Structure formats: structure tokens, C-alpha cells
Amino acid sequence: MLDISNLHVTVGAKEILKGLNLKVNEGEVHAIMGPNGSGKSTLSKVLAGHPDYAVASGTIHYDINFKPKNLLDLAPDERARAGIFLAYQYPVEVPGVNNAEFLRAAFNAICRDQGVEEMDPLDFDSYLREKIQFLGMDAKFMDRQLNVDFSGGEKKRNEILQMAVLAPRLAILDETDSGLDVDSLRLVSEGVNKLRSDSNAVVLITHYQRILSYIVPDFVHILANGQIIKSGDKSLALEIEERGYDWLLN
Amino acid sequence: MNQVSPASQAAVSFASAFAGFSRDRAGDAAWLREHRELAFADFVQIGLPTRKHEDWRYTSLRSLTEGAFSLAPQDVVSAEVLAPHVQAGDITLVLVNGRLVTPLEQLGDLPTGLLIAPLADALSVNVPAALRLLKRYATAQQPFSQLNEAFLGSGLFIEWGPRVTCERRIHIIHIGSGKDRLVTLPRHMLVLGSEAKGEVVETFVSSDEGTTSFTNTVTDIELAAGAQLDHQRCQLEAPQALHIGRVRAELAAAAKLTSLSLSAGAKLARIDIDIGLAGQGSEVILNGLYLTREGQHVDHHTVVDHQVPNAKSRQLYKGILDGVSRAVFNGVVRVRRDAQLTQAYQMNRNLLLSSDAEIDTKPELQIDADDVKCSHGASVGQLNDDHLFYLTSRGLPPTEARRMLVQAFADDVMLHAPRLHATLRPLTMGYFL
Ligand SMILES: Nc1ncnc2c1ncn2[C@@H]1O[C@H](COP(=O)(O)OP(=O)(O)O)[C@@H](O)[C@H]1O
Ligand SMILES: [Mg+2]
Numbered sequence: 001m002l003d004i005s006n007l008h009v010t011v012g013a014k015e016i017l018k019g020l021n022l023k024v025n026e027g028e029v030h031a032i033m034g035p036n037g038s039g040k041s042t043l044s045k046v047l048a049g050h051p052d053y054a055v056a057s058g059t060i061h062y063d064i065n066f067k068p069k070n071l072l073d074l075a076p077d078e079r080a081r082a083g084i085f086l087a088y089q090y091p092v093e094v095p096g097v098n099n100a101e102f103l104r105a106a107f108n109a110i111c112r113d114q115g116v117e118e119m120d121p122l123d124f125d126s127y128l129r130e131k132i133q134f135l136g137m138d139a140k141f142m143d144r145q146l147n148v149d150f151s152g153g154e155k156k157r158n159e160i161l162q163m164a165v166l167a168p169r170l171a172i173l174d175e176t177d178s179g180l181d182v183d184s185l186r187l188v189s190e191g192v193n194k195l196r197s198d199s200n201a202v203v204l205i206t207h208y209q210r211i212l213s214y215i216v217p218d219f220v221h222i223l224a225n226g227q228i229i230k231s232g233d234k235s236l237a238l239e240i241e242e243r244g245y246d247w248l249l250n
Numbered sequence: 251m252n253q254v255s256p257a258s259q260a261a262v263s264f265a266s267a268f269a270g271f272s273r274d275r276a277g278d279a280a281w282l283r284e285h286r287e288l289a290f291a292d293f294v295q296i297g298l299p300t301r302k303h304e305d306w307r308y309t310s311l312r313s314l315t316e317g318a319f320s321l322a323p324q325d326v327v328s329a330e331v332l333a334p335h336v337q338a339g340d341i342t343l344v345l346v347n348g349r350l351v352t353p354l355e356q357l358g359d360l361p362t363g364l365l366i367a368p369l370a371d372a373l374s375v376n377v378p379a380a381l382r383l384l385k386r387y388a389t390a391q392q393p394f395s396q397l398n399e400a401f402l403g404s405g406l407f408i409e410w411g412p413r414v415t416c417e418r419r420i421h422i423i424h425i426g427s428g429k430d431r432l433v434t435l436p437r438h439m440l441v442l443g444s445e446a447k448g449e450v451v452e453t454f455v456s457s458d459e460g461t462t463s464f465t466n467t468v469t470d471i472e473l474a475a476g477a478q479l480d481h482q483r484c485q486l487e488a489p490q491a492l493h494i495g496r497v498r499a500e501l502a503a504a505a506k507l508t509s510l511s512l513s514a515g516a517k518l519a520r521i522d523i524d525i526g527l528a529g530q531g532s533e534v535i536l537n538g539l540y541l542t543r544e545g546q547h548v549d550h551h552t553v554v555d556h557q558v559p560n561a562k563s564r565q566l567y568k569g570i571l572d573g574v575s576r577a578v579f580n581g582v583v584r585v586r587r588d589a590q591l592t593q594a595y596q597m598n599r600n601l602l603l604s605s606d607a608e609i610d611t612k613p614e615l616q617i618d619a620d621d622v623k624c625s626h627g628a629s630v631g632q633l634n635d636d637h638l639f640y641l642t643s644r645g646l647p648p649t650e651a652r653r654m655l656v657q658a659f660a661d662d663v664m665l666h667a668p669r670l671h672a673t674l675r676p677l678t679m680g681y682f683l
Contacts, residue, residue, distance in 0.1 A: 048643045051635075080645035094637045096658025105654065106644040113645075145658075162644060 001026050001201055002047075002170060003068065007058035009039075009046050009226075015056070016042045018226035024170070027198045031212055031237060032205045034223035035245050040205045041089050043223070044174045048086040049076035062170070080106075081113040083169030087159035087176050089205075093147040099158070100128060100142035103165055110166060131164045134194070136187045152179040160188045163195065171195060172203045177211040189214030209241040222248055256297030259315045263298070264290075264397065267321045267433060271401055282373060282402070285384070289399035296393040308578040308610045309520055309549040313492060319464055321401070322347035322432035327425050327457045335453050337673065340421040341366070347427055347463075348404040348434035363411030364448075366420070369437055372407035379441040380407055383470045387498060392522070394494045398435045398468045405436035405467075410446035412474070419449045419669065426465055426487060427457035433464045440469065442477035444502075449480040451670060454495075454515070456488035464492040471498065473505035475529060480508045482667050484674070487515035489545070496522040501561075503529030510667050511538040511550065511567075512674070519548040527554065527561035527589075536565040539663040542607065544573030553582040556589040556619075565596040568663050570656055571607035579611045583626070587618040596626040601633065601659050603652075 002024040009017035016039045024030055034040055046053045047060070061068040064082050074082065094102075108118040119127065132139055137157055147155050156176050163171055173192070177185055192202060192215050204215060212220075212234060220236040221228045222245070230236065230248055268290050275283065298314060299306040325346050336342055341360070344352045350368055360366065372380040384402075387395065410416060426434055440450055454465060465487065473479055487493050493516040499507055513519045525534045540548045554563040569577045579598045600609045613626040633655050641651035657675075664671040 050639060050643075075642070075648075076639060077642040077645055077647050077651075080643055086643060088640075092636045092640045094640060094655070094658070096661055097637075097641075097654055102641065102644075102654065105650065106641075106646055109645040109647060109650065166644065 001063040003059075003061040005059045005061075007046070007060065008056040009042055010054050010056050011042065011052060016226055017046070019058070020223070020227055022221065022228060024201045024203060026201055027196075028219065029196065029202045029204060029215060029217045031217035031220045031234075032203060032223050033207065033220065033237060033240055038224045039226045040223055041174055044086050044089075044172045044203075044205060047071070047079075047084060047172055049074065049079050077109070080166075081110050085163050085166055085168030085171045087156070087163055087171065087173045089174040089178075091147050091155045091159055093145075093150070095145055095148050097146040099144050099146050100125075102146050103128065103162060106162070107165055128165060131161055135161055135164065135191050136183070137161060153181065153184055156180055157184060157188060160191045164191050167195065169199065170201050170203070172205070174205045175207065177206055177208060185211060186214060209237045212237050224249060256300055257294055258297075260296075260298045260393070261294045263314060263318055264293070264433070265318075267319050268400055271321055275403060278403070279374065286400050286402055289396045289402070292391075293393050293396040293400055296391060296396065299393060305551065308576070309518070309547065311518075313518060314464065317431055319431045319433040322426065322428060322434045322463060324349055325427040325457075326351070327427055331425060331455065331457050332423065335421070335423055335455065335673065337419075337421070337669070340419045341416075342421045342423065343406060344423045344425065345404070345436060346425045347432065348424070348436045350404075350406065361414055361416050363414035364416050365407070365409040365411075367407050369405045369407045369439060370403045372439070373402070377407065377409070379409055379472065380439055383439050383441070383472060386500070387470065392496070394466050395468050395496055398437055398466050398496075401435040402437055404434075405438045407439045407441075408450070409441040410443055410448050410477070412443035413445045414443065415447040416449070419451060421451045421453065424452065424454045424465065424467070425457055426454070426461050426463035426491060429460055429462060431462065431464070433466060435466045437467070438469045440471045440479065440481070442473050442479055442505075444474040445476040446474070447478045451482045451484065453484045453486065454493065455486050456491055456515070459488050460490070461488040462490045462492075463487075465494070467495045469495075469497045471500070471507065473499065473501045473507060473532075475502045476504045477502070478506045482510040482670055483512065483521070484670065485511075485513040485515055485519055485521070487519075489515070489517060491516040493519040495520070496524070498524045499534070500526040500528050501532035501534065504531040505529060506533045508535045508666070509537065510663070510670070511536075512664075512670075513539075513548045513550070514541040516548075517546060519546075521548075521550050523550070523552045525552070525554045525563070527556050527563065528558060530558050530560045532558075533562040534564070535666075536563070536567070537663050537666050538565075538567035539660055540567075540569045540577055541660075542569070542571045542573075542575035542577055544575060546575045547577070549578035549580075551580045551582075553584065554594065556583070556585045556592045556594060558586075559588060559590045559592070561589065562593045563595070566663060567598045568659065569598075569600040569609060570603065570660060571600065571609060572603040574604070574606040576608045577610075579609070579628075580614065581612070581626070582614040582616065583624060585615075585617040585619050585622055585624065589619045590621045592619060592622040592624065594622070594624040598628040599659075600628075600630045601656065602630060603633070603656070
């Protein structure tokens with residue numbers, strides 16, 4: 001469903017991704033690991049369509065209605081409505097915007113796009129409540145301003161709640177596990193696993209093997225210096241945990 | 251350009267309206283007629299302010315000098331004009347072109363001790379509070395309050411007796427009607443006895459989008475010891491209308507006034523809010539929200555005068571500006587020498603949605619006491635790109651994301667007036683984009 005080929009990305013004058021290739025099929029979970037500053041978040045932002053990240057060359061194709069489409073032709077909101085979801089490493093705080101209201105607006109924007117009837121506030125409320133409970137979150141969060149004064153862990157869980165509500169086809173999780181305690185990690189992982197199906201895919205960016213014992217990846221890739229330098233199965237993550245990255249970098 | 255003095259401009263624009271008005275009111279008490287004559291003479295003498303006046307530096311009144319005004323005639327409006335603003339449970343008073351059209355006997359049961367009367371009636375029977383307020387502001391040297399004073403007689407006198415609480419909101423709806431150069435000059439007096447409690451909303455609308463009328467309104471407020479008033483003013487006039495309004499209030503000990511000024515309509519709007527904190531422990535909260543689009547100009551001037559120790563004031567004014575438009579905020583906080591332990595806070599925040607919009611913001615702190623807590627701030631910014639990206643990356647179309655952020659900026663102020671907010675939200679939501 002996602003095909004990234006020879007992708008070069010620059011921020012300002014600096015080249016960060018330098019010929020990255022990645023193929024993700026329906027039903028798969030891909031873990032991406034790599035040293036700090038290797039370009040993992042950059043990859044996720046490019047997929048989401050962040051305007052600061054310029055694609056210098058290469059292609060990204062994403063299947064819409066079973067046909068590969070040039071993802072770069074789509075605006076960020078169009079990508080989201082086409083099923084791409086990025087759980088941010090650092091979710092921004094948006095003062096004054098009500099968490100639940102925002103989620104409903106996003107959900108309904110996707111409904112409209114797909115020609116499905118929008119959900120009224122009451123129905124949406126019960127739909128949302130169910131997801132909140134599942135993720136072991138406090139319903140009070142819904143009345144708060146979007147991410148404002150949330151702790152690091154609360155922000156991460158709020159991202160996963162958004163993912164659970166919007167039910168994307170391609171979920172990209174950027175270090176969602178960092179800063180989560182063991183219980184939260186388990187609940188978040190269950191949330192992700194619940195989303196998994198034959199028609200969806202997950203790209204999991206992480207530093208730690210820990211989350212991968214909950215969400216078992218089909219592939220593990222090492223991103224270093226703007227390229228994927230090694231791919232393997234879940235045992236590669238264990239090996240990284242033991243040996244670090246140095247042995248791969250030279 | 252030939253040079254016409256501001257004084258003669260003033261005379262040219264309003265003299266014939268004043269002459270006609272005086273003829274119509276020839277039967278009024280002699281003192282009242284004289285009072286009006288003096289006020290009009292004052293107005294002509296002061297003249298229309300030009301941008302050379304510090305108080306009008308950023309606001310041009312040229313559109314007032316483009317021909318004579320006549321007094322807006324009696325008129326009726328359709329129910330549709332009113333419908334969006336009428337709320338069940340309110341005591342609703344409708345003025346069309348400054349004339350009260352709601353029969354007072356139809357208001358139903360009012361709390362004992364609450365008096366609602368046409369100001370003209372209150373003046374004709376010499377209600378003490380009405381005369382007291384007239385006297386208090388008689389020497390005001392502001393041209394537009396003098397102009398309003400010259401046409402004294404329309405508007406309402408509302409008095410809450412001591413300890414009278416009116417849970418129902420009193421909603422005064424002003425409707426300007428007609429397409430010519432018409433002027434409306436209502437004056438209201440809101441007098442709350444000690445420990446009394448009330449809520450008053452003034453809404454200014456036009457009968458249709460083409461209305462070009464000029465509204466010059468003054469609302470005088472007096473709060474006796476421990477009285478509480480929530481006053482909201484909502485200016486939603488047609489895009490070519492002219493609006494000049496003033497709210498003056500004096501607070502006795504431990505009285506509390508909460509004020510909201512929302513200004514979204516009119517081509518030119520100037521709103522002055524003068525607060526005298528005359529009693530210890532009194533408190534005023536001033537909130538404001540102004541929205542401007544193509545061709546609009548809105549100017550808020552506030553003056554909070556801390557005359558005694560231990561009073562509090564808190565101001566939050568926010569503006570959202572789009573297109574070629576301009577807004578002015580000028581906030582004076584005066585702390586007299588005796589007014590120790592004053593707490594005064596003032597904040598003005600502006601959101602510019604277009605690079606052609608312009609804001610002039612000026613806090614003026616005049617502090618003569620030494621043991622006070624005063625702070626002020628102002629900001630001018632654009633929509634935050636990170637916020638926009640976050641919302642759109644969840645699927646919201648950019649216009650919807652922008653609207654949500656604009657609304658969030660406005661809500662900060664509007665949440666202080668929840669009921670007004672509910673009726674206005676569709677209006678403010680649709681205002682941009
Ligand atoms: N918006 C940005 N502006 C400037 N430099 C950036 C920006 N985003 C990322 N970079 C730089 O790009 C490199 C890769 O960053 P990032 O993708 O965040 O790495 P990772 O997520 O793998 O830690 C780093 O050197 C970082 O400083
Ligand atoms: Mg990162």
C-alpha cells in the first residue's frame with residue numbers, strides 16, 4: 001500500500017533522507033529503529049505532508065482504492081482522509097480547541113469525504129467513550145483543550161486515542177512508546193493491535209525492543225544517516241537492543 | 251480642499267436634525283429643553299474630533315461629515331430581523347430607530363423593586379437617580395456624549411431597588427432601519443441599588459445589510475454598594491453603518507461590574523468605556539472582542555479610574571482582523587495617589603488574518619500610588635502554522651482548521667458570556683472564511 005523509492009528529503013539546505021526505500025503491504029507491521037538524528041521523524045513528517053520537509057527527488061506511492069497514487073500530490077488533510085495517520089513524537093498543544101470537538105470534526109471530515117453520514121454529537125460521544133475506556137484514559141481529558149498541559153505520557157495516549165477514533169489504514173507511530181509507563185504501554189499496544197487487520201498497516205518508529213514484544217513486527221529496519229541500511233525480522237530488534245548500532249554503522 | 255472648521259462641520263451635520271427634534275419636543279419641561287440646548291451648543295463648540303485629537307489619532311470621522319443627518323423616524327421591522335436575537339426567558343426590549351416598540355405592560359411579571367421605564371418618563375417625573383446621573387456627566391467634554399445629551403429622551407431607565415435580584419436577563423435590542431443618513435441617539439440608565447443584582451445585554455443590529463445609519467449611544471451605569479451587574483454589548487450593525495457608543499459606570503464599595511464589548515459590525519465603530527472605581531473593594535472585569543473584515547474600522551478606548559484603595563480591574567480585549575481593516579485599542583488605567591493596594595491588569599491580544607490588516611494598540615498606565623499591582627501587555631500575531639498543520643493532518647480541510655483556531659482565539663473572551671456565546675457562535679463562526 002506504501003511504496004517509497006529513492007527518497008531524498010531536505011530541510012532548509014540540509015539533506016536528511018538520502019535515498020530511502022521502503023515498501024509496506026496491507027496487514028504488515030514495520031518497525032523502524034535507528035540512532036538519534038538519523039531521519040526517522042523526518043520520514044514520518046514527509047509522509048504526513050509537513051510543509052517544512054521538501055522532497056528533492058524520489059517517489060512515494062500510496063494505494064487509494066487499490067490504485068497507487070502519488071502521495072506527494074495530496075495535501076496533508078487529503079492524506080489524512082485517505083487513511084494516513086501520524087502519531088507525533090511531540091504532539092503540539094493547541095490552546096482553546098476542545099479535544100472532543102476537534103476529534104469529532106476530524107472524524108466527520110473523513111466521513112464526508114467517504115460519503116458516509118456524519119455522526120451527531122451524542123452518537124459520537126458514546127463512540128468516543130468506548131475508545132477512551134479501552135485505552136484506560138480518563139474521560140475528563142475530552143473536555144480539556146487539545147494537548148494543553150497534558151503530561152508527555154498523556155499526549156502520547158491522546159495520539160493513540162485519535163488513531164483509534166479515526167481508524168486509519170496506515171498508522172505511523174513516532175516513538176509513541178517513549179515516556180509511557182508499563183501499564184500505559186500495554187494499553188497503547190492493545191489499541192494498536194486492535195486496529196491491525198488484513199487491510200491496515202502500521203509503521204512503528206522506536207528506540208526500544210520493549211514495545212515490539214507487544215506489537216510484534218513483521219519487519220525491522222535500521223535507518224541511519226538518511227537511508228535504510230539493514231532490514232530483518234523481529235530478531236534484528238533484539239540484536240540492536242544487545243549490541244547497539246555501532247556494529248552496523250561502519 | 252476648502253478648510254471647514256470641525257465646529258462648523260458638526261453644526262452642518264446635525265443642526266437641522268436638532269432643530270426638528272427641538273420642535274417636536276417643545277412640550278418638554280423647560281429645564282430639559284435648556285439642558286439639551288446647552289449640550290448641543292457644547293457639541294458644536296467642541297466640534298467633530300479630527301485625527302489631530304490624541305483620542306482620535308487613528309480613527310477618522312470623515313464619513314460623518316459627508317452630509318447632514320436627520321433623526322431616524324419611527325419604523326417597524328419584521329420578526330425575522332429579531333428572531334435570531336430573541337431568547338426565551340429574557341426580558342426583551344426592542345428599540346427601532348431609538349424608539350421603544352415593546353409595550354412595557356406586556357413584559358409580564360417583573361421582580362418587585364425592578365423598574366423599567368422609558369427614560370423620557372423617568373425624567374418627566376424627576377426620578378432622583380436619573381437626575382443624579384445627568385448631573386454627574388453634565389460636564390463631560392466628549393463631543394459624542396454631548397451630541398447624545400442634546401437629543402436626550404429616547405432609551406430606557408432601569409432601576410433595581412436595594413437587594414433586588416433579577417435572574418432574568420434584560421435584553422435591549424436596538425434595530426437601525428432605513429437607508430438614508432439617519433441618526434439614532436438612545437441613552438440608557440442602569441441604576442442598581444445596594445446589593446442588587448442584574449444582567450443586561452444590549453444588541454445593535456440593522457434591519458438589512460444596506461442600512462447606513464449612524465448610532466450614537468450612551469449607557470450610564472451606577473452601582474451602589476455591593477451591587478453586581480453583568481453588562482454585555484454586542485455591536486452587529488450592517489457593513490456601512492456608523493456606530494459610536496459609550497458606557498460610563500461608577501462603582502461604590504464592593505460593587506462588581508462585568509462588561510463585555512463585542513464589535514463585529516459597522517464600517518466604523520468607536521466604543522468608549524469609562525469606569526470609575528469610587529468605592530473600596532469594588533471590582534470591574536472588562537472583556538472585549540472585535541472582529542474586522544474588509545473596510546471595517548473598530549476603535550475601543552477604555553478608561554479605568556482607580557479612585558480609592560483596594561479596588562480591582564481586569565481587562566482582556568481580543569481582536570481578529572481580516573482583509574484591509576483596522577482596529578485600535580487604547581486602554582488607560584489611572585491609579586490615584588490614594589488608591590493603594592490597587593490591582594489592575596490589562597491585556598490586548600490581536601490575531602491578524604491578513605497582511606493588510608492593521609492594529610494600533612496602546613496601554614496607558616498613569617500610576618500615582620506606590621503600593622499597587624499593575625500589569626499590562628499586548629500582542630499581535632498570526633495563526634500558528636504548527637497548530638494549523640496538526641489539525642489538517644487529522645483530516646480537517648484547511649478552511650475548517652483555520653476557523654477552529656480563530657474560534658478558539660475568540661472563545662477565550664466569549665466564554666465569559668456563555669449565553670451570548672451560544673447565540674453568537676454561528677455568527678462569529680461564519681464571520682471569517
Ligand atoms: N524542522 C527541522 N529544521 C531543521 N532541522 C531539522 C528539522 N527536523 C529535523 N531536522 C534535522 O534533521 C535530522 C534528522 O532529524 P529527525 O528526523 O528528527 O531524526 P530522528 O527522528 O531520527 O531522531 C537532525 O539532524 C535534525 O536536527
Ligand atoms: Mg524523532
